Amino acid sequence: MSQMLNRRRFLQASAAAASASIGVSNIRTWASSVDEYVEAIVIGSGFGGAVASLRLGQAGIETVVLERGRRWQITSAGNTFSTTDNPDGRSTWLSPTTVLPAPVPATPINVYTGVFDVKRGNGINAYRGAGVGGTSLVYGGITYQPTEELFYKVFPRTIKYSELDRVYYPRVRSILKSSPIPDDILQTKYYLASRILLEQAARAGLNARKIDIAFDWDIVRQEIAGEKVASIIAGQIYYGTNSGAKNSVDRNYLSMAETTGNVEIRPLHVVTTIGESDRGRYRVVCNQINEQGEVLFQKSFVCRYLFLAAGSIGTTELLLRAKSNGTLRRLNHQVGKFWGTNSDSTTLMINASQTNPTQGTPGVISVEHLDNPIAPLILEPFQAIPFIPQGLIPVLGQGISKPEGYLTYNMSTGSADLLWPSNSADSQKNAQALQYTYQRLNQANGTSLAAPPDYSSTAHPLGGATIGQVCNTHGQVFGYTNLFVVDSALIPGSTACSNPSLTIAALAERSMDHFLNRIPDYRKR
Template sequence: MRRPAREHADVVVVGSGFGGAVAAYRFAEAGLRVVVLERGRPYPPGSFPRAPAAMARNLWDPSEGLYGLFDLWSFGGLGAAVSSGLGGGSLIYANVLLRKPERWFVKESPLPGGGYEHWPVTRADLDPHYDAVERMLKPQRYPLGQPPYDTTAKTLAMREAAGRLGLDFELPPLAVAFAPEPGGHPAPGLPIPDPEYGNLHGLPRTTCRLRGECDLGCNDGAKNSLDHTYLSAARHAGADLRTLHEVRWLAPAPGGGYAVSYVVHEPREDRRRVNTRRLPQHTITCDRLVLAAGTLGTTYLLLTCRSEFPGLSPMLGARFSGNGDLLTLVTDARDGAGRHRSLEGSRGPVITSAVRVPDAADSGRGDRRGFLVEDAGYPPFAEWLGEFAGVRGQVRRAGRFVLHRIGALLSHSPRTRINAELAALLGDGHLSDGSLGLLGMGRDIPDGVMRLRRGYLDVDWTTATSMPYFTTMRAVMRDMARVLRAGYRDSPLWLARKVITVHPLGGAPMGRHPAEGVVDEYGEVFGHPGLYVLDGACVPGPVGVNPSLTIAALSDRACEHVLESAPRTAARHAGVTSGLSFTEEMRGHVMPGSADPEEGERLGRANEHPLAVHLTITAGDVERFVADAGHEASVAGWVTCPVLGGGRLRVADGSFNLFVAGEDPARRRMLYRLHFTGDGDAPLTLTGFKDVHDDPGADMWSDTSTLYVRILRGHTRPADDAEAEVVAAGIIRIHLRDFLHQLTTFRTWGPDGAGGLVRFGRLFLGELWDAYHDLATGARVP
């Protein structure tokens, strides 16, 4: 069904990652009307790219015709890899669901350069919500003691290294189905039953086949990612999940709540470039707005729209952390006799185990910041890339193969079987088979700052202040390589002292007051009730372990707080309201410098200064619209007026009042107010009225189709109009052809959409009858 350009929801959730998916489910389950706006595509099992041609398009940049899964960023001090798709980061994460250690919820922890890392929540606060998230995501530990999992070489090597170094080793909970149900018998490729809320993809899923492809998207559906769990449950509860909907602007809505503007992407197979700035913008209003577009996405939106939110904390953009992420490589492992040791990095899920190095907060001694080291597996094709990376070995083997073949040709050798020569060409595979990635994460220093630089997101963060942390982590990783009789390699980025994070955090951190954070302990933005940040951006410092579970638990806690403390009227009325919208086009002329609409039209026509508007008028609740004396609806659309600015000038905010009574009981007015931006980003307001009253003659059509317009400087409210500078004035009208088209644009939704249209029609015709009944009876008011 075609949706109105502006509509209303109880809750709009921007993004569908760990914070957004939990919020969508909790609010929908409570009976609220929830709309989720996700910029990326859905990815059912079997749809994740693997072939080179598809992988080359598996990146996110709509302006270049790319609508893929991965969104990669390069900042001055680090890089970042995040996701774009229904399910957010859960589509590409490595499934680890660890709780933040209790003593890592630090209080008043000093930071270099001033300030403190302070967590206003505790482990005890989050434990019930950790429990709730785990019940939904159903984690299982890697079944190392059972065949065929008991010979997983990388997991055994991690356990051995931890034991020899005296470090804690564990098999962390993973959001992966090794058995069809937790506690069941594990085996690869078994069918996974659907939960009672079903699965939004409607495709079968099977248990993990141990192919190391978690970070590329699981084509078996073995990952209990958010699309298979929270989002499927949210949709079952009535949430409206909209993919390829990218949010561009946020602002408080007149009368309360928030307005969200977004564009809808339409991917093309030809990778054609798109001027995304010209995509039509749509608007939805809501009582509560949840920002969960990820650390980078949410912070960017708030920075971009900062002018719309007066009093926003000066901490916006602060407390950025990469969660201590560091990737290194163990190479050429050997056994006790010096022979090749297989680490089999491509077998199993990406991560199966974790080694923990304690924090000073754990012991109360020293100043070491704690961390984890986890095995970082990879898909089999990465092993081929690794083998080909050994260029000298490849050239040597290729040279031998060519020489053998030339010798065979010259000697007319009768030996036609060449299997041994081909095996020698391929090599023994020891380079890749004896290697394993090590992924470290922990409590780095959250002193990064996110800001806009010429309209683009930038992050000012370096490894310098966190260098003692990284030095300790690299030393432990070297020790692990040493006890495995293996080589050790840093990431090539480390040469420039840069890292790449897959867990960016901060930017809109929690705090006890606006001087300390952007949001409170429940993620609500200080000074802006009903606006929430419920993703990695709200985290006030590194989680230290894989942060997904903590982000989800914070979101669950916030939603529970809202639902328990807020009035439940919205829930009681959710799903019982009906809405209506229609589109209206008017055209005419204006004259700059004129303050009188009739004079402005005459001069504007003579000087060829056209003005046109294309508006979608939406009554999100028809019952309220009809009952309210102001009969106010929201307006979205655009203004075109070459003398004020080229192209379509988007209406950032608008209102429409139908048949407002004045002092004269025989007159009604239809009122329009449109905020838009002209040349040089100058804010302008179009105010207009239709004067509906009974004059001699048949003037009903003229009254209801003629809009007297003034353009004012600034984004004004009615009380400001008298003092505002008049930029231009004129008249625009609905032409008969446009009116006939308008009749086809009425759209309704809700349980009684048809009834809403009838009530709207009765109001419209009833007001016309009150204004023109003397015309029908032949009488005249003296």
């Protein structure tokens, strides 16, 4: 691996030296004609990409990870990320304004390769992360395992839930170091809203429990003691967590992958094209950008193994572009289909009692109404805006949505268009189920909703290159040896009444075990 890396560094140094003499415009053209060979390429560094990177590195396979965003190192000063109450360009991916859902107003910011991004579609807005660590940089740390019964309402029985439960779910949790919120932290003022919702669920006869969260609770205790910058206890999750309490995958899976000496992560590399090369290999073309999004160089790679992990939107767009441009001609017509929102909804519950205006990252408990007579669902408190008015609890609902959405390739824009049938019969059924659960809570507690649940955005976009349609159950793309999807694009619209991150990573672990078992003699080559 060191020899290969040294060769790559020599080529990069040569390119840099050439640019000084022939000009940037010429070097861009020149660089694109030189293919850099690497055994495996992983596109994206979120949950699926991080898993793939680590397992490839441990197997001794030379791997390059191409990530569109920048690397974010936690500083001792606690100022790595911007905050939701004082955002700047670090908050948002190449946008002149912030893009948090309403009612948070758009704030003018400098254009920068920030951590939070939105795909605006017809009927839905889909939110995702950008940076080394992908969406794990901006998620709430929730590692939620679905039940077996509900799992099979979404996934084929060729995926053995018992194996996930015995091997892969525990493996992911062990690396993310997820665990329920300790009681001493739950009893602080920062988690009053979560305690209130637990009590309200009990009065309504609904099951409620603490859920596993990928936080370092000792660092949260340091936040409470004033020894670390207030981050988790101040609800700072969407733009990153400055205290370092969030166990995002850059701090475990990706760090472990780099430690193998076989994995190199290249931030600020935006992949534009994937396709076949010669001898059964794949060509990947990308733009290396600066932190303002300006293209510095175009680069071309050739690899034996290609793993797509750019997220539901990113992976699907790459495949749609490859199909449209003819660089992957054997892709079938199911690419882009079977997309869904995990039945995400948001609303505000009005309480007669006091809550707390600034609350800790509140998704630490779940109200489960899995026997709802209309459709199963869960509710979780979440951080909606920087400062929550007294008496209000923001609540996120999740269920099982049919994968009725789809993405299509727009030749004029060179990107994918997202469409979601927000008023379909399935969406209406899930809305009725949600209304049923809220009525039960309201009647038992004297609460009410500030507004009807909002289904116009999702933090959990899923599908587009799904199991059984575009890929087999191990993520291999039909018609293509050594081309794999290992991220949320695999999942047909829902992770069965649970937050998706744990299932995405567990399925990626399963896929990588299967892949590596096919090449057990790799180290002998």
